[in-house]
Amino acid sequence: MPRSERAAGLLYVLPGFGIFVLFIMGPILATVGLSLTEWNGVTRPLWVGLDNYARLARDARFLHALGNNALLLLFYTLFPIACGLGLSLGMQMVRGSERAVYRVLLFLPYIMPMAVIGVIWRWLYNPAFGPIDSLLTTLGGDAWGVPWLGDFDFALPAVGLVATWYYLGFCMVAFLSGIQRIDPNLFEAARLDGAGEVTMFRAITLPSLRPELRVVLLLTIISSVKVFDLIFVMTRGGPGDATLVANLYMYNTGFQLGRFGYAAAVALTATLIVLAMNLAIHRVMRDQA
Amino acid sequence: MTPTSGPSRSASLGALLLCGAALLMRPDHAVAAGLTVWDIYADPPSSAVMDEINKQFMADNPGVTIQRTVRTLPDIKLTLKLAVQSGSGPDVTQVNQGAGDMGEMVRAHEILPLDADIARYGWNSRVTDNELRRNRWSDAGAFGEGRTYGIAVLSEAVGLYENAALLKAAGVSLPLKDFAAFEASLAALKSHGTTPIMFASLDGYAPLHMFAAIMQLQMPAAGRKVMDDLIYGRGGSWKSPEAIKSATIMQDWARKGYLQRGFSGTGFDDATQLYAANKAGYLVSGTWLLGMMKANPAIHFTTLPHMDGVPVPLVEGGTDVAWSITELAKDDAKRALAAKYIDFIMSDRSAALWVGHGFLASKPLDHPDAVKVEPLLGEAIVVLRAAATQNALGHYPDWASPTMGDTLATDLQKLLAGRMTPIEFTDALDVDYQAYLKTLKAAH
Numbered sequence: 001m002p003r004s005e006r007a008a009g010l011l012y013v014l015p016g017f018g019i020f021v022l023f024i025m026g027p028i029l030a031t032v033g034l035s036l037t038e039w040n041g042v043t044r045p046l047w048v049g050l051d052n053y054a055r056l057a058r059d060a061r062f063l064h065a066l067g068n069n070a071l072l073l074l075f076y077t078l079f080p081i082a083c084g085l086g087l088s089l090g091m092q093m094v095r096g097s098e099r100a101v102y103r104v105l106l107f108l109p110y111i112m113p114m115a116v117i118g119v120i121w122r123w124l125y126n127p128a129f130g131p132i133d134s135l136l137t138t139l140g141g142d143a144w145g146v147p148w149l150g151d152f153d154f155a156l157p158a159v160g161l162v163a164t165w166y167y168l169g170f171c172m173v174a175f176l177s178g179i180q181r182i183d184p185n186l187f188e189a190a191r192l193d194g195a196g197e198v199t200m201f202r203a204i205t206l207p208s209l210r211p212e213l214r215v216v217l218l219l220t221i222i223s224s225v226k227v228f229d230l231i232f233v234m235t236r237g238g239p240g241d242a243t244l245v246a247n248l249y250m251y252n253t254g255f256q257l258g259r260f261g262y263a264a265a266v267a268l269t270a271t272l273i274v275l276a277m278n279l280a281i282h283r284v285m286r287d288q289a
Numbered sequence: 290m291t292p293t294s295g296p297s298r299s300a301s302l303g304a305l306l307l308c309g310a311a312l313l314m315r316p317d318h319a320v321a322a323g324l325t326v327w328d329i330y331a332d333p334p335s336s337a338v339m340d341e342i343n344k345q346f347m348a349d350n351p352g353v354t355i356q357r358t359v360r361t362l363p364d365i366k367l368t369l370k371l372a373v374q375s376g377s378g379p380d381v382t383q384v385n386q387g388a389g390d391m392g393e394m395v396r397a398h399e400i401l402p403l404d405a406d407i408a409r410y411g412w413n414s415r416v417t418d419n420e421l422r423r424n425r426w427s428d429a430g431a432f433g434e435g436r437t438y439g440i441a442v443l444s445e446a447v448g449l450y451e452n453a454a455l456l457k458a459a460g461v462s463l464p465l466k467d468f469a470a471f472e473a474s475l476a477a478l479k480s481h482g483t484t485p486i487m488f489a490s491l492d493g494y495a496p497l498h499m500f501a502a503i504m505q506l507q508m509p510a511a512g513r514k515v516m517d518d519l520i521y522g523r524g525g526s527w528k529s530p531e532a533i534k535s536a537t538i539m540q541d542w543a544r545k546g547y548l549q550r551g552f553s554g555t556g557f558d559d560a561t562q563l564y565a566a567n568k569a570g571y572l573v574s575g576t577w578l579l580g581m582m583k584a585n586p587a588i589h590f591t592t593l594p595h596m597d598g599v600p601v602p603l604v605e606g607g608t609d610v611a612w613s614i615t616e617l618a619k620d621d622a623k624r625a626l627a628a629k630y631i632d633f634i635m636s637d638r639s640a641a642l643w644v645g646h647g648f649l650a651s652k653p654l655d656h657p658d659a660v661k662v663e664p665l666l667g668e669a670i671v672v673l674r675a676a677a678t679q680n681a682l683g684h685y686p687d688w689a690s691p692t693m694g695d696t697l698a699t700d701l702q703k704l705l706a707g708r709m710t711p712i713e714f715t716d717a718l719d720v721d722y723q724a725y726l727k728t729l730k731a732a733h
Contacts, residue, residue: 042394128563128568147554149554150555150702151554238702239490256366257389
């Protein structure tokens with residue numbers, strides 16, 4: 001390519017690159033720098049080197065928060081993928097216009113803002129006037145009326161189930177589009193060879209859905225690590241630290257307690273975890289040549 | 290491509306010059322024609338009062354515009370410091386007292402001392418010295434000493450809301466003789482099928498008032514130095530018999546079912562609405578709820594009944610969030626206007642507006658008969674004036690250290706769920722506090 005054309009190409013890229021540097025690379029680099037300091041947000045930052053990271057490795061509260069993120073993987077990733085897969089297969093038995101209606105209804109949560117969903121579910125879970133406890137106490141008496149968001153054992157699953165409800169529609173739609181891509185002749189041939197539904201699912205459907213599975217895994221795993229808004233609106237990390245997650249810990253540390261350097265270290269550590277998981281997924285689910 | 294023609298080039302140049310001029314003429318904080326004000330009066334009754342105050346100030350000062358931004362207290366705690374530092378914050382603002390907020394802003398010189406204005410306008414005749422002290426920070430960082438950086442317009446006290454109708458139906462006679470009678474009434478309410486105490490801990494911060502109120506109920510006003518020292522970072526310990534007993538009582542009440550069913554999953558806003566709707570006999574909370582409760586004539590406000598041996602105890606409370614002038618009010622004209630605005634907020638006219646809408650002004654009214662005082666507010670005024678007269682107005686425990694609010698929120702939830710003993714709870718508070726005292730010593 002002639003030099004003048006390359007130069008012209010670079011000029012076209014420059015505005016986008018400028019925005020990328022200003023709003024993405026710049027803040028990331030600033031965060032890296034900040035994580036090596038102690039800063040309360042008002043006075044001059046004090047250089048501490050890797051001290052923040054050393055403390056983070058021993059910080060029981062942070063490690064507990066990461067543990068909660070790991071548990072939330074079940075609700076953000078495993079359950080929505082399993083339900084989404086099941087629903088997409090079930091949709092094959094539903095005809096045309098009905099399928100469209102179910103698809104829209106199940107996908108609807110995904111287009112709602114997460115904070116709004118958190119507020120609504122907080123009302124639904126309310127032990128005094130929420131419909132969930134009203135129904136449960138009607139069926140099983142007071143013993144069945146649990147303060148879900150205030151219970152140390154149930155709070156995290158209660159919040160996690162909201163995430164499952166949120167993501168299963170998205171997973172279903174992704175898998176539906178993948179299933180529609182599969183050549184029906186493959187199933188025809190398999191049936192002629194005497195293959196049952198389970199065998200066809202394992203040998204044809206699942207391998208064909210590899211690209212969709214990779215996308216869904218990436219997006220849901222990233223969401224489970226960077227969860228903040230749902231927890232903030234519903235429980236603020238409580239009761240105690242039962243629903244504390246890494247991003248909420250970062251927020252509390254930085255904005256509530258004014259320890260921005262330490263909060264930056266938390267943010268970077270969580271980012272590195274997401275990157276590592278991304279890499280692992282790409283490696284494991286590499287497209288076969 | 291043909292070169293741009295003469296008139297188009299002139300037009301482009303003219304446009305560029307205009308943009309540059311507009312940028313240069315961009316209004317900033319140096320122009321004293323208006324004030325940017327942040328406040329925390331987000332609920333409709335108090336927001337209406339602030340709107341009226343601003344309207345009257347602007348009417349009295351033609352050419353002055355008040356640009357008002359309302360934020361909730363958690364939101365202002367979060368955004369104020371950074372906003373002032375970035376230059377986009379307010380000229381006049383409410384600042385939460387305590388080490389984490391006002392203390393930090395004083396250290397960073399983000400808010401200005403008001404001593405000259407206090408002397409000029411005589412604000413110290415409108416509020417007690419006890420109330421002013423809560424906004425003082427010395428140059429060495431000592432809380433409760435040195436120059437004054439804020440002044441509050443409303444006084445607050447934490448007490449007991451009583452639903453007289455529900456109590457009467459359960460056979461409880463008012464007034465309650467003492468704390469033992471109060472506890473007996475909780476059992477009576479429960480037997481009658483009425484929720485004894487409306488309570489909520491999902492949001493984390495609300496339970497600290499019950500803990501602090503019961504703790505300070507055991508501390509005589511004459512011996513207030515112990516509590517003052519804890520809040521002003523002068524020493525002491527949270528592992529006190531009073532703190533342990535308060536934690537024990539709360540845990541006991543939770544176990545006996547005296548607190549609202551499912552309180553751990555209920556938010557505080559929902560709980561106050563449930564209480565206003567006659568869903569419980571008592572609510573332990575502050576006078577900031579007067580506006581919400583006044584519509585229900587069955588609800589009354591009083592102090593928690595005294596405990597044996599402490600006839601005049603401390604009453605948890607103080608002032609609402611203080612008004613301060615930020616460093617963004619740079620020039621003398623803006624600074625003077627900001628002080629004039631706060632003086633108007635502290636004036637009798639504003640106090641009359643607050644009282645007329647059911648809120649507890651710090652300043653006693655010049656003409657109390659001219660303002661119709663709601664019965665509920667009248668009861669709160671009696672509580673507050675008695676506390677002021679007896680020097681019994683106590684403190685909010687989350688002011689003790691920058692992290693105390695967080696520690697109280699998290700560990701009270703554990704205490705009430707039976708996952709922490711009262712001694713473990715007070716130990717945790719003390720660990721937090723002693724760590725803060727160490728940082729204070731290191732800084733000096």
